[in-house]
Amino acid sequence: MFFKNFKYTFKALLRNRGLVFWTIAFPLIMALFFKMAFSGIEEKETFDAINVAVVSNEYFENDGILKDVFRTLSDPENEDQVFNTSYVEEGEAKELLQDGKIDGYVVFSENAPKVFVTKNGVNQTIFKFVVEEIVQSSDTADIIQAKVEKMFKEQNSGGFWNTLGMIFAMMQENRSNIKDISDANLSYMTIEFYTLVAMACLYGGILGAVSISWCLANMTNVGKRLSLTPVSKIKLVLSSALAGYVIQLFGIVLLLILTIGVLKVDFGNKIPQIVILSVAGSMAGLTMGIAVTTGIKASENAKTGILIGVTMLWCFFAGMMGVVMKYVIDKNIPIINKINPANMITDGFYALYYYDTLDRYMTNIVGLCIFSAIMLAIAIFSLRKQKYESL
Amino acid sequence: MENIVEVKNLTKEYKKKKAIDDLSFDVYKGEILGFLGPNGSGKSTTINCILALLNFSKGKIKIFGKEMKPNSYDLKKKIGVVFQDVAVFEELTVFENIDYFCGLYIDDKNTRKKYVEDAINLVGLQEFKKYYPKQLSGGLLRRLNIACGISHKPQLIFLDEPTVAVDPQSRNNILDGIKKLRAEGATIVYTTHYMEEVEILCDRVIILDKGKIIASGTNDELKDLANIKERITVETKDLDNNHLNEITQLPEVFEALYEDGILKISYKNEKNNLENVIDYLKSNQIKYRKIYSERPTLNDVFLELTGKELRD
Numbered sequence: 079m080f081f082k083n084f085k086y087t088f089k090a091l092l093r094n095r096g097l098v099f100w101t102i103a104f105p106l107i108m109a110l111f112f113k114m115a116f117s118g119i120e121e122k123e124t125f126d127a128i129n130v131a132v133v134s135n136e137y138f139e140n141d142g143i144l145k146d147v148f149r150t151l152s153d154p155e156n157e158d159q160v161f162n163t164s165y166v167e168e169g170e171a172k173e174l175l176q177d178g179k180i181d182g183y184v185v186f187s188e189n190a191p192k193v194f195v196t197k198n199g200v201n202q203t204i205f206k207f208v209v210e211e212i213v214q215s216s217d218t219a220d221i222i223q224a225k226v227e228k229m230f231k232e233q234n235s236g237g238f239w240n241t242l243g244m245i246f247a248m249m250q251e252n253r254s255n256i257k258d259i260s261d262a263n264l265s266y267m268t269i270e271f272y273t274l275v276a277m278a279c280l281y282g283g284i285l286g287a288v289s290i291s292w293c294l295a296n297m298t299n300v301g302k303r304l305s306l307t308p309v310s311k312i313k314l315v316l317s318s319a320l321a322g323y324v325i326q327l328f329g330i331v332l333l334l335i336l337t338i339g340v341l342k343v344d345f346g347n348k349i350p351q352i353v354i355l356s357v358a359g360s361m362a363g364l365t366m367g368i369a370v371t372t373g374i375k376a377s378e379n380a381k382t383g384i385l386i387g388v389t390m391l392w393c394f395f396a397g398m399m400g401v402v403m404k405y406v407i408d409k410n411i412p413i414i415n416k417i418n419p420a421n422m423i424t425d426g427f428y429a430l431y432y433y434d435t436l437d438r439y440m441t442n443i444v445g446l447c448i449f450s451a452i453m454l455a456i457a458i459f460s461l462r463k464q465k466y467e468s469l
Numbered sequence: 470m471e472n473i474v475e476v477k478n479l480t481k482e483y484k485k486k487k488a489i490d491d492l493s494f495d496v497y498k499g500e501i502l503g504f505l506g507p508n509g510s511g512k513s514t515t516i517n518c519i520l521a522l523l524n525f526s527k528g529k530i531k532i533f534g535k536e537m538k539p540n541s542y543d544l545k546k547k548i549g550v551v552f553q554d555v556a557v558f559e560e561l562t563v564f565e566n567i568d569y570f571c572g573l574y575i576d577d578k579n580t581r582k583k584y585v586e587d588a589i590n591l592v593g594l595q596e597f598k599k600y601y602p603k604q605l606s607g608g609l610l611r612r613l614n615i616a617c618g619i620s621h622k623p624q625l626i627f628l629d630e631p632t633v634a635v636d637p638q639s640r641n642n643i644l645d646g647i648k649k650l651r652a653e654g655a656t657i658v659y660t661t662h663y664m665e666e667v668e669i670l671c672d673r674v675i676i677l678d679k680g681k682i683i684a685s686g687t688n689d690e691l692k693d694l695a696n697i698k699e700r701i702t703v704e705t706k707d708l709d710n711n712h713l714n715e716i717t718q719l720p721e722v723f724e725a726l727y728e729d730g731i732l733k734i735s736y737k738n739e740k741n742n743l744e745n746v747i748d749y750l751k752s753n754q755i756k757y758r759k760i761y762s763e764r765p766t767l768n769d770v771f772l773e774l775t776g777k778e779l780r781d
């Protein structure tokens with residue numbers, strides 16, 4: 079009976095074109111779309127040095143490190159030259175800026191350095207960022223250079239706001255110094271793909287949600303019929319949910335094969351852990367789907383709408399439409415991303431990529447398990463009902 | 470007589486609205502019990518309560534002598550239900566739907582295969598096995614709905630308005646199928662608001678109105694409740710008011726109405742009434758196209774008991 083229900087639920091789900099499209103085909107199409115949108119940009123590696131000026135006052139001239147760093151960053155021999163630096167008097171710098179010959183200039187002093195710009199473009203942002211980096215961190219010129227390089231790529235692929243977001247993220251990163259960023263060159267595109275997989279995991283919960291609604295008398299007509307068979311409710315619910323989950327996982331595997339295998343998006347090389355994270359993420363999606371269908375009184379379409387909405391919101395907070403959102407959330411309302419399954423999934427991938435140890439990765443796995451358990455508890459509350467007030 | 474279903478003092482309220490009010494009745498082994506009532510009289514609610522799908526505030530329900538509960542799997546095995554709303558999977562074919570539901574009752578592969586075939590033959594869907602529900606007409610869909618509910622050869626079958634919105638051919642097919650099921654030994658509870666169906670199908674009828682039983686018994690017993698016992702209809706064009714008055718004076722006549730060339734005479738008793746009318750028409754040289762006599766319908770009974778028509 080368990081298998082009979084599993085088999086036919088599986089069949090019925092797979093034949094539901096709308097469901098299959100949204101849960102399986104849509105993420106695959108998005109993956110292709112992302113790749114197309116980002117690939118041209120990713121290839122452009124050259125970076126035009128930014129014209130800036132440093133006011134050669136006494137403080138600057140006496141600071142060997144400062145001078146050294148600026149010289150390295152501005153070295154025309156250097157392939158990754160960041161700045162085209164003029165060392166001038168303050169008055170001259172002002173003029174250069176007004177004439178548009180430079181994007182900005184900086185005045186160093188005992189206090190915080192003052193950066194002068196006239197616009198707020200990407201070049202200006204990078205300039206400010208670098209000055210801050212030089213002053214605040216002990217990074218060598220090489221590392222700063224790598225960071226700028228990366229920022230440049232991201233700016234090209236995601237627009238100004240993404241750049242800003244990345245800068246924020248990197249600055250945060252910096253404080254808890256991890257690994258040398260220059261050799262783990264996590265690109266903006268990869269982060270987009272993390273959120274895409276997260277979305278697919280959560281989205282896929284719709285499958286389980288629909289299959290569960292098929293065995294509940296208060297939700298569907300077939301549910302009434304199934305409720306009257308001599309098969310226990312727990313058997314029905316488990317076999318139906320399993321059918322949904324298997325299809326969901328199948329979709330995720332396809333997505334991973336497409337992104338990692340075909341599109342060659344770099345997810346790092348810890349494949350088993352990547353799969354485990356996807357399985358846990360999908361479980362979060364499944365249980366969230368079940369909790370929503372059983373916990374909310376609304377039409378089936380409304381429930382699907384709610385599920386999609388909630389998923390998109392989680393993904394939005396996790397940085398799907400620009401990392402700046404993630405930064406803003408992390409900074410101002412950190413609790414949201416602590417309980418955000420999409421963020422746990424992306425952060426899990428990120429941790430796998432960045433860290434050699436699995437601590438942070440495990441934290442996310444455990445987080446997803448806790449999330450799933452809570453969702454399940456909510457669902458069981460109404461799943462346990464055997465008789466209803468009305469149908 | 471063995472009671473297959475026993476319902477005692479069943480009362481069910483939705484929010485504040487009382488849908489069923491202190492219902493008590495039994496279903497006897499091997500009978501087709503008709504549940505007749507207008508829309509909203511509580512037929513579906515009664516069935517859903519009996520099946521332990523709905524909570525109810527008062528009452529006791531026993532099926533095969535045991536209390537019916539959501540986990541009475543031994544009872545559920547013996548019960549088949551055809552719901553008012555079609556309950557099939559859109560994504561599965563006719564065959565798959567029946568095989569699915571049958572498979573949740575019958576484990577043995579060969580038995581199941583035979584049962585599924587039997588069900589398909591019973592409702593006459595042989596040519597549509599590979600069709601999806603969407604490709605079926607309304608009538609065929611209803612037939613599929615029935616097949617899904619009875620394929621496991623249950624001993625007790627509930628059918629909730631299985632013929633709503635079905636053409637006469639499909640309806641006859643469905644009614645024949647139900648008779649066959651009874652002939653095979655099933656006990657059947659059949660709800661409808663078509664009195665014609667009840668008259669040709671049911672051994673016993675319960676008439677329901679506003680959640681209460683207003684009458685029950687065999688067709689004949691119920692018809693005795695109506696204040697008229699016979700109705701004679703004459704199609705004639707040659708009648709005037711005088712004639713009508715005289716007809717009203719004929720023996721046993723309760724009421725005579727003449728409208729659009731049709732004369733309807735109601736009687737309180739059945740005593741040579743047809744003969745009397747023909748004699749009268751002959752002696753007054755009134756020509757008529759047709760004349761026929763009818764027994765009262767359940768609609769008359771309903772009218773008598775509630776003061777309103779069964780169907781408006």
Ligand SMILES: Nc1ncnc2c1ncn2[C@@H]1O[C@H](COP(=O)(O)OP(=O)(O)OP(=O)(O)O)[C@@H](O)[C@H]1O
Pocket residue numbers: 468469483484486487488506507508509510511512513514515553630662
């Ligand atoms: N889910 C519900 N919530 C509130 N009231 C309900 C609900 N279902 C039915 N009712 C009310 O209970 C009464 C009985 O309804 P029920 O569906 O049992 O009637 P029925 O005899 O099956 O009618 P029909 O011939 O239209 O199927 C009606 O007045 C109806 O409005």
Ligand SMILES: [Mg+2]
Pocket residue numbers: 512513514553629630
């Ligand atoms: Mg009904």
